[in-house]
Amino acid sequence: MLWACILLPQLAMDGVLRHCADSQAPLVLLAGPPQRRILQAVNPAARALGLRPGQALTAAQALTTEFTTADYDQAAIDRWQRFLAAWAYGFSAQVSLRYPRCLLLEVHSSLGLFGPWPVFEARLREELTTLGFQHRITAAPNPAAARVLANARDGLAVFDDKELLQALHPLPVARLGLPEAAATAFSRMGIRQLQQLLALPRDSLAKRFSAEVLLHLDTVFGRRPLALEFYSPPDVFDTRLELNFEVESHQALLFPLRRLTADLAAYLAGRDSGVQRFTLHLEHRNQADSLVVVGLLSAERDAAMLFEFSRGRLEHQQLSAPVLAVRLVARDLPPFVPQHQQLFDERPQQSQPWEQLRERLRARLGDDAVYGLTHRADHRPERSWTQDEIKTPLPTCAPRPGWLLVEPEPLSESGLRILSGPERIESGWWDGGDVRRDYYVVETRFGQKGWAFRAVGSGQLMLHGWFS
Template structure:
C-alpha cells in the first residue's frame, strides 16, 4: 500500500487568509484567556514586523502597530480540515483525519487512474494551492510513517525497502513524540530514530510507556494501527463571518467566490452535483435574508456555481448590513457530465446551452427564461405556448387551407399542401420573422414595398377569434423588413406583426 500525507502546518491561518480581503497585509491570530492573550499564528507580513507565534499580546502591541488581529477558532479550523478530507475523497476511498494536523489517503489503488506518483503529487499540489492551503506532501507504505516524514521535509517518499533506513535518519526531537519521551531519549544520548530502533525492547518497555513500543512498530510497518475512514456528509454547510458590516452586494462577491469554490471541491470529492442551495445573509438583530439558487439540472463547476449565485445575489434586496454569509446545500443528486464529442470544435469562449440557460435565469429571473412549444394553430399569436418545465413538446400543425394570390393580378389559386411539400417541384416558402410582436399594431402604408406574398391564413372560427389575413414580407422607407398583414382580399389597412433581422 502507498499512503500520502497532506500535512497542513498553517491550517488555522490559511482558513482566515483565504477569506480575508487583504491577505498580504500583516495579520495575527489571537488565542488564550483574557488575562494572557498570545499570538497563535502570524502571516509572513506580520513576521517582517517582528511578530512571532507564542508572543504575548502586550509585547506585540509594544513592538509594533498597524497589524490586524483575528480570534483563533479551533472549530472553524477543524471544519476546514473536514472539507479537505471531502476533497481528498475524490482521489481515494480511504481517507482519514485521525492523525494530527494532517489528512492521509491511500493512493496505491489510484495511481492507475491518476498516473504515476510524480504526476499525481503535482495535481494534489495544484488543487491545494487553488484552495489557498499551504501544505507538505509525503509518501510512505503506511499512514503513520508518511505523517512522520512530514515533520522533516516536503516531497519525501519511501517504499518498503528503504522505510526503516529512511525513518532512522529522522531526529528524535522531530519525530512527533510526547515532549517528556523525547526529552528522556535525548538525555540518554539518543539523537536519531535509528538509535531508538536498535534499543532492546525489554528496556524500552520498563522505562517508557507502552505506547512508545506500539508507535515504533507501527511506523516501521510491523503492526497496523486502524484509522477511522472519512465518509462525506449528505449536506454542505459553510459560513464566513465578515470582518465588518457590508451593505453592498458587490462586497459579498469575494466570500461568495470562496464558498462556491469550497462547494465545488466538496461535490467533486463525492462525485455529485447540486441542484439547489441557499445563501443566508446574516444581520444583527434581524432575521437572516435567504437567497435561493435553483438549477434545472445538477451542476458542480465552481465558476458556474459562482456566476449563478452572483446573479441571484445581485437581484436580492438586502434590508440591512450583512455580518456573515452562509451557504447551505441539502439537495445533492448524482451528477452526469455533459456528453462531448471526441473532437469538440466549439470555440473556447462558447458556453454550453445548459450553462447559458442557468446564467440567464439567474440574471433575469425564473419567469424571464422559459421554453416554447408548438400548438396546433396557424394564427401566429396562438401557434406557440409557454413551457415552464425543461422538456419541450413538438406538435405537428394540422392541414389547413392556404391561398396564394398574385400581387399584380386578381387571379387566385387555392392550394392545400402540408408544410414542406412541393408545389410543381418548388418548395413553398414559409417566411416567419425572428421577432414576433406581442401585440400587432397599425403600420402606415406610405413608403412600403412588398417583397413577397401574400400568404393567406384563415383560422380560429371555433373560438370566436376568426382570422382571415393576407401576410406579406414588406420593407419600410428606412429599409427595415417586417411581416405585415391586411384583411384577406384587400390591400389595407396594414398591421405589423413582426420584424426580420
Template sequence: MLWACILLPQLALDGALRRHPDPDAPLALVTGPAQRRVLRAVTAAAKAAGLRAGQSLGAAQALCSRFAAVEYDPAEVERWHDFLAAWAYRYSSLVSRTMPSTLVLEVGASFKLFGPWPRLEAQLRAELAELGFRHRIVLAPNPYAARVLANAHDGLAVTDPAPMQHALGHLPVERSGLAPEVATSLRRMGLRKLRQVFALPRAALTRRVGVEALKHLDRLRGELSTPLQYYQPPDSFQSRIELNFDVESSQALLFPLRRLTGDLAAFLAGRDGGVQRFTLVLEHERCADTEVTIGLLAPERDPSMLFELARGRLEQARVPAPVRGVQLIAHELPAFVPAGRDLFDARPQQAVPWEQLRERLRARLGDDAVHGLAVRADHRPERAWQTASESRHPVQPPPLPRPGWLLPKPVPLRDHRLRVLTGPERIETGWWDLEVRRDYYLVETSLGQRAWAFRPAGDRADAAGGFMLHGWFA
C-alpha cells in the same frame, strides 16, 4: 497500497488568513483566559514586526499597534479539517482525518486516473496552494510511517518497505511521533536515531519505553495492523465568514463571496457532484437575516460561474441593514454531468457556452426574463406558442410551415407585385374566446421576401382589399 500524507502545519492560521482581505497584513491567533491572553501563532508579516508565538497580547500590542487579532477556535480548525478532507475525497475514496492537522489518503489506486505520483503530487500541491493552505507531502507504503516521515521531510516518496525502513531509521527520536517524555528518556540513554531504537531487543525495549510506545513503533514498521477511520462526505455544504466591521455595500461583500463560492466548488469537486440551488444568508445585528437564493436550471460546479451568479443576485438584493456575517448553505447537490464539447471548438475565444450565458442572464435579469419556446395545441397563430416553462406535455408542431417571426398584430401588406407560392390554408376556430376565420398564404414580395399573409375566409387571393401580413419567414 501507497499512502500520501498531507501535513498541514499551520491549519488554524491558514484558515484565518483565507478570510482576511489583506493576507500581507500582520495577523495573530490569540488564545488563553481573559487575564492571560497570549499569541498562539503569527504570520510572516507579524514576525517581521516583532511578534512571536507565546508572547502576551499586551506585549504584542506594545510592539505593533496595527495587527489583526483573531480568536483561536478549535471548532473552526475542525471545520477546515473537514473541508480539506472533502477536497481530498476527489482523489481517493480512502481518506482519513483522524490524525490532527493531517490528511492520509490511499493513492495507489488513483494513478490510473490522475497519472503517476509526480503528476498527482504536483496537482495536489497546486490546488492546496490555490486554496491557501501550507503543507508537506510524503508518500509511503504505510500511512503511519508516511505521517512520521512528514515531520522531517517534504516531497519524499518511498514505494517499497525496505527504503521506508531505511528512511525511518534515520529519523531523530524527537520527530518519531513518540510521547515527549519517551523521546527525552531515549535521548538520555544515548539513542538519538530510530534505527538504534529498532535494534534493541524487544523485551528490553518494552521495559524502557512501555507498551503504548512499542505499539507505535510497530505501526511505523507495519508490524501492527491498525485500521484507519475513513471520511465520508456530507450531503450538504455550509460555510460562514464573520466580518470584522459593518458592511453596507455589496462590493465589499465580493471578497467573502468569492471565498465561499470557491470553497463550495472545491467541496463539489471532491464529491463529484454539482449544485442546483444554494442560499446566501446575510447576517444583521438588529434585524432578521436576509436570504438570497440562487437557483440554476442545471447542476454546476465551476467556481467562477457560481461566483458570477451569486454576485448578480446579490447586487439585486435589498439589504435592510449593515452586514456582519455571510453564510452559504447548499442542500441540493445532485449528480454533475459535464456539458458536451466538440473536439474542435468553433466558438470565439472570448465567447461563453450557452449554459453559462443563460445562467448569467437569469441572474442579471431575473428568473422569468430568459426562457425557451414550445408549441401549444392551438391552431390560432396568436395562441400557438408558449414559454418552455409552461409546457407540461410535448406537442407536435403543425405539419405546414410556420414563420419564425410572428408580428404582434397583423398589418396590411402593401405590395402590388405579390406572388402567391402556396395556399390557402384555412384556420377557423376559437368561437369560445377569440374567433378566427382566415385563409393563410405563403407569398413572395417584390423584394424577394417570403411572408405569411391571410385574407378573410372565402375571399379569392386576387380579390380587392389586399393581404394582412402576419409573419416573415427567414
C-alpha cells in the same frame, strides 16, 4: 499499498487568511484568557515586525500596532480539516482524520485515474494552493510511516519497505511521534536518531518503556496495521463566513461570496455531485436574515459559474441593514452529469455553452425574464405557442418567422415579391376568434423576408412577422 499524508502546518492561520482581502497584511492569532492574551500564531508579515508565537499581546503592542488580530479557534480548525477531507474524498474513497491537522489518503488505487504519483502529487498541491492552504505532502507504504515522513521533508515519497527503512533510519527520535515522556528519556540517554534506537535490544525497550513505544515503532514499519476510521462527506453543505466589519454594499460582499462558492465547488467535486439550489443567508444585527435563493435549471459545480449566478441574484437583493456574516447552505445536491462535447469543438473560445448563458441571463434578469416556448394545439399563429420551461422544443412545421408582430400591420405591395404560398389557415370558429387567412412568404425590395396574409375575401395584404 501507497498512502499519502497531507500535513497542514498552519491550518488555523490559513483558515483566517483565506477570508482576508489582503492576505499579506500582518496577522496574529490570539489564545489564552482575556486578562493575558498570548500570540499563538503569526504570519510572515507579522514575524517581520518582530512578533513571535508565545509573546504576550501587551508586549507585541509595545513593539508595533500595525497588525490585526483574530482568535485561535480550535472548532474552526476542526471544521477546516473536515472541509479538506471532503475535498480529498474526490481523489480517494479512503480518507482519514486520525492525526490533527493532517489528512491520510490511500492513493494506490487512484493512480490509474490521476496518473503516476508525481503527476498526482502536483495536482494535489495545485488545488490546495488554489484553496489557500499551506501543506506538506509525503507518501509511504503505510499511513503511519507517511505521517512520520511528513516531519522529515516535504515531498518525500518511498514506495517499498526497503526504501522506507533507508528514509526512516536517520530521522530524529523527537520527530517520530513517540510519547513525549519516552522521547525525552531517549534524548537524555544520548539517542538522537531512529537507527540508534533500533540498535537497542527489543526486550530492554519493552521492560523500560511503555508498550506504546514498541507498538508505535511496529506500526511505522508496517509490522502492525493502523486502525483507521474513514471519513464520509455530509449530505448538506453548510458554511458560514463572519465578516470583520459591517458591510453595507453588494461590492464588499463579492470577496466572501467568491470564497464560499469556491468552497462549495470543491465540496461538490469531492462528492462527484452538483448543486441545483442553494441559499445565501445574509446575517444582520437584531433582525432576521436576508435570504438570497439561487435556483438552477440543471446541476452545476463550476466555481466561476456558481459565483456568477450568485452574484447576479445578490445584486437584486436590497440590503435592509448592514451584513455581519454570510452563510451558504446547499441541500439539493443531485448527481452531476458533465456536458457532452464534440471531439473537435467548433465553438469560438470566447463564447459559452447555452446552459451557462441561460443561467447567467436568469441571474441577471430574473427567473421570469428568460423562458422557453412550447407549442399549443392551435393553427392560429398568435395562439399556437405558450411560455414553458427552457427544455421543450417546438415541433417542426412549415416555415414560421422568428419575430411575430403583436398586431398585424398593412403591407404595401409596391416592389414586393412573393416567394411561396398561399398557405391557408382557417380555425377558431368554436371560441369566437374565427380566422380565415392565406399566408405568403414575401420579400421586400430591400431584401427583407416577411410573413404576410390576406383574409379570405379581402385584398389587403397584412404583415404578421419577419424572418431572421
